[in-house]
Amino acid sequence: MADVARAARVSIATVSRALRDVPGVSQTTRDRIRRVAEELSYVVSPEASALSRGQTGRVAIVVPRLDAWFYSVMIASMAPLLRAAELDMLVFQVEGEEERSRFMRELPARRKADAVILTALPMAQDEVDRLDLMGVHVVVAGGSVRDFPHVRVDDLEAGRLAVRHLVDLGHRRIAMIRTSDTDGTTWPSDVLRVRAWRETLTGAGIEPVEELLVTEDYDAAAGARAMARLLAVPEPPTAVFAYSDELAIAAIAHARSVGVRVPEDLSVVGVDGHPFTELLGVTTVDQDVAGQGRIAAELAVRLIEGLPVTSIEQPVRLVDRGSTAPPAR
Amino acid sequence: MTGIKDVARELEISTATVSRALRGLPGVSEATRERVRATAHQLGYVPSPGAAGLASGQTRTVAVVVPFVTRWFFASVVQGAEQVLSEGGYDLLLYSLAGSAAARHRVFEGGRLTKRVDAVVVLSLQPSTVELNRLAALDRPVIFVGADVPGWSTVRIDDVQAARTATKHLIGLGHERIAYVGGPGELDFTAPNAREAGYRDSLREAGLTHDPSLEVDGGFTLAGGTAAGRQLLTRPDRPSAIFAASDEMAIGVFRAARELDLRIPEDLSLVGIDDHELADFFDLTTVAQPVLEQGRQAARQVLDALRATGRGAWHPEQVILPTTLLERGSTAPPCSR
Numbered sequence: 001m002a003d004v005a006r007a008a009r010v011s012i013a014t015v016s017r018a019l020r021d022v023p024g025v026s027q028t029t030r031d032r033i034r035r036v037a038e039e040l041s042y043v044v045s046p047e048a049s050a051l052s053r054g055q056t057g058r059v060a061i062v063v064p065r066l067d068a069w070f071y072s073v074m075i076a077s078m079a080p081l082l083r084a085a086e087l088d089m090l091v092f093q094v095e096g097e098e099e100r101s102r103f104m105r106e107l108p109a110r111r112k113a114d115a116v117i118l119t120a121l122p123m124a125q126d127e128v129d130r131l132d133l134m135g136v137h138v139v140v141a142g143g144s145v146r147d148f149p150h151v152r153v154d155d156l157e158a159g160r161l162a163v164r165h166l167v168d169l170g171h172r173r174i175a176m177i178r179t180s181d182t183d184g185t186t187w188p189s190d191v192l193r194v195r196a197w198r199e200t201l202t203g204a205g206i207e208p209v210e211e212l213l214v215t216e217d218y219d220a221a222a223g224a225r226a227m228a229r230l231l232a233v234p235e236p237p238t239a240v241f242a243y244s245d246e247l248a249i250a251a252i253a254h255a256r257s258v259g260v261r262v263p264e265d266l267s268v269v270g271v272d273g274h275p276f277t278e279l280l281g282v283t284t285v286d287q288d289v290a291g292q293g294r295i296a297a298e299l300a301v302r303l304i305e306g307l308p309v310t311s312i313e314q315p316v317r318l319v320d321r322g323s324t325a326p327p328a329r
Numbered sequence: 330m331t332g333i334k335d336v337a338r339e340l341e342i343s344t345a346t347v348s349r350a351l352r353g354l355p356g357v358s359e360a361t362r363e364r365v366r367a368t369a370h371q372l373g374y375v376p377s378p379g380a381a382g383l384a385s386g387q388t389r390t391v392a393v394v395v396p397f398v399t400r401w402f403f404a405s406v407v408q409g410a411e412q413v414l415s416e417g418g419y420d421l422l423l424y425s426l427a428g429s430a431a432a433r434h435r436v437f438e439g440g441r442l443t444k445r446v447d448a449v450v451v452l453s454l455q456p457s458t459v460e461l462n463r464l465a466a467l468d469r470p471v472i473f474v475g476a477d478v479p480g481w482s483t484v485r486i487d488d489v490q491a492a493r494t495a496t497k498h499l500i501g502l503g504h505e506r507i508a509y510v511g512g513p514g515e516l517d518f519t520a521p522n523a524r525e526a527g528y529r530d531s532l533r534e535a536g537l538t539h540d541p542s543l544e545v546d547g548g549f550t551l552a553g554g555t556a557a558g559r560q561l562l563t564r565p566d567r568p569s570a571i572f573a574a575s576d577e578m579a580i581g582v583f584r585a586a587r588e589l590d591l592r593i594p595e596d597l598s599l600v601g602i603d604d605h606e607l608a609d610f611f612d613l614t615t616v617a618q619p620v621l622e623q624g625r626q627a628a629r630q631v632l633d634a635l636r637a638t639g640r641g642a643w644h645p646e647q648v649i650l651p652t653t654l655l656e657r658g659s660t661a662p663p664c665s666r
Contacts, residue, residue, distance in 0.1 A: 058422075066408040067401065067606075067621075076398045079425040083432065088445070090390075091423045093411045112420065220606040253610035275551055276607065279584045 008036040059300050060090040060113035060136075062103070062121055069246065069274055070289055074119050074141060077293030085301045087114070094121065104130045115300040117141055118148075122187035137303035141296035142289070143188050144311070149303065151295040151312045153287045155189045158316045159196020159241070162269045162285050165318055166239040167204045170326045171267060174201060175212035175237035177226035177247055193243055193271070212237055223250025231260065238327040239267040245274035245284050252282065252323060263325035273319065281322040288314050336369050390420045391631055392446040394436055396453055398425045400549070401577065401605050402620055403452055406474055409624025410450060417632040422446060437463050448631045450474060453520060470634035470643070472627045475520060482634075482645040484626045488520045491616045491652045492527025495572045495600045498614070498654055500535045503662045504570035504598060507532065510557040510582060511574040512546035521549070524574040524602065543568055547578040554581020562589050562597070569663040570598035576605035576615055583611055583659075594661035604655060612658035619650050626650070 005014070010033065018025045018033040025033075059082055063071045075091065082089050090113055094103045104127040113136055120142035128145055131138055140150035166174050176197040178190060194213065201208045214229050216222040223242060227250075230237055242248035248270030252262050260266050270277065273286030295312050302309045333351075337344040342361070350357045350365035357365075391414055395403045411421050422445065426432040435441060437460045442449060449464065453475035456464065461478070464471045472482040499507050509528045511521050525544070532539050547557040554573060561568060562585055573579035579601030583593065591597050601608065604617030626648055637643035 061423075066398075066411065067405040069399075072399045072401075072404040075423070076425055076427060079398070079423075079427060083435075089423045089425070091407070091411060091421050093408060093415070220609075249607065250610060276580075279551065279555070279580065 008033050055114050056112060057086065058088045058090050058113040060092055060116045061119060062092045062094055062116060063119045064093070064121055065095050066091070066093055070142070070244070070272065071119060073289045074293040074296070077290040078117065078297035081294060081297035081301060087301065087304070101127065107134055111135070114304045115139060117296050117300055118145065119296070120187070120189065137300065139296055139299045139303065142292055149299050149309045149311050151292045151299065151314065153292070153314050153316045155192035156196050158271050158285045158287060159193040160200050161316060161318045162241045162271060163197050163200035165269060165283070165324060166241065166267060167200065167206070169267065169324060171239035172206055173212070173235065173237045174206070174239045174241060175214065175230050176241045176243070177214045177216070177223060177230070177251060178243040179218040179222050179247065180215050190243065197241055221250060223247035224254035227251040227254040231255070231258065239324070242268060242270040245270035245272040245277050245282060248282050248284070249274070249276055249280060252280070263323050265328055267324040267327070269324050277321055283321050283324045284319050285316050286319050287316050335372055336365065339368050339372065340364060388445060388447050389418060390422050390446045391448045391450060392422045392424060392442055393450045394424045394426065394452060394454070396426050397428060398423070402575070402603060405620040406452055406624035409621035410628040413625050413628035414631065417628070419447070419632070442467055447635055448472070450627050450631060451476070470631055472630050474623050474627045477523070480645065482630055482647070484623050484630065484648045484650070486618045486650055486652050488523030489527040489530070491602050491618065492524040492572070492574065493531045494652065494654050495602060495616050496528045496531035498600060498660065499570040499572060499598060500531060500537070502598065502660060505537055506543070506566070506568040506570070507537070508543040508545065508561045508568035508571045509574070510545050510547040510554060510571060510578050512548045512553065521574060528572060547573060547581065549575050549578060551577050551581045554578030555584050558582035558585025559588070562586060562591060570660070573599070573601045576601035576603035576608045576613060579613055579615070580605070580607065580611055583613070593659050595664055598660040598663070600660055609657070614657045614660040615655050617653045617655050622650060
């Protein structure tokens, strides 16, 4: 900035005012300074200009992991809207209890971003309480936390659609597979889908069997391990409701690899609308992840611009792609 | 929010002293430094990274430019890079281009990176001369992942060699009509050209006829792979084997084969590159590349460069990570028809 001031023969303060469009500088001077700044390829330091404006020009996206389909689609669909609003995207990957608790303790996103989008991040209660200390706008995507603006689907409804579909086909022995993050966290999507499994079964006069609710640690093979456990139960299920499509895909692959036919011997339904479900013919409850990402970005932009926001609940729909059928007799 | 003034007021010392104490600058007694630290912690003071950056000339931020974040390869590389950068105390600024030339132009040529970041990691793009000039003008460490850019720091696999491994595996099984599903993609990537070259070289070395009509653009996507598979497999003289330059395209070909009631590997042998997390479920033979590790290596190079004291203490480094053929069930000798 000193170079610009010297070349334009004005004070540094005047350069600063002119480039930030603060009044007190004549239009002629402003134009001259701009021209000089351009010639010298002077770029306003975002950090410096942010400090004077109280804004960073950034949005922090917090995800548990990046390499799962759900999160990468969320991030990809947020990008164009943030870019259009001239906002840069900081990405924080907070995997597992330890990293998350450190993140919430140190709050690295604080002062670095104008808004934080928590993307399907399971949290413990004391971590939720610390969100107020962030001192920035908080948006929740793919779920909800307290009264922060959010975009989500009705996970109870998503679970009901899936389980009712299996009940309607005539299944009575219906399992559910899910993955755990770590103890002490509650993520509504998980809690609600498990509740939907229980309530829908009970509502249909079927006793939910705890042995048929299988939890595995998260990784690419979790669905396969869960399926192996279910097939080893003395009286295996005739249908499986999987928390996600990735679990359903791995579960089906394992079942087929041990000679269990899907859907003839076993029905499987997932949740998400993963592109592979179309390819592999997996019945799913589509939750329009890209749509949720776009809305989350829009909520963040509106909050930063001081505009009113409303939380959004996106509809879900069952897409029958052939991995479910009436039980064999 | 607690500021430096609150800490100063609490201790009845000047803000300058607090600032010096927190930044570890000389001229503050150890006792005072300890008191400042304790009070800052107690009041919940978090140093503003922006302000600290202005003082030290650092942003503690690294830009990662990625063509498509939804593709497994890119998402995994970013995942690996983020792990190492955050451990090193750096934040990751993600520029997702989503295949848009305008977005690419803005990132490289709009002065977007100037003063925002301490280093830049570029994934899988072949930079133009103009872009290289821009990046050089940044005067910051720049690392390319998945691209061969002479004179610059790179972390990649040998794409020509990976393609040769895949193609030679098919030739070794006795296949003679081998198709290639690749594609230039929407942006200028390095990998597609190198993999195509590896495929062609292997055919030539084996004395097999190179039939350009057996090279189809699959756009490096699942849908593109499916379309390419349909095009190749509905030909009356369909190939007995297909080499797809990525697992996502190979899985697309898998789908096309299934639609056409072709059995794999009896009617069609199929090999990809990557070892995608779902490759195992498709029993797909593939040339595995260390993907997370490419992200981690790039981030380590960034940290090394930023830690190097002064100019000249760090030199661009070219890292080539090994690939391995994973023989699963999707490849077999051709059926005698």
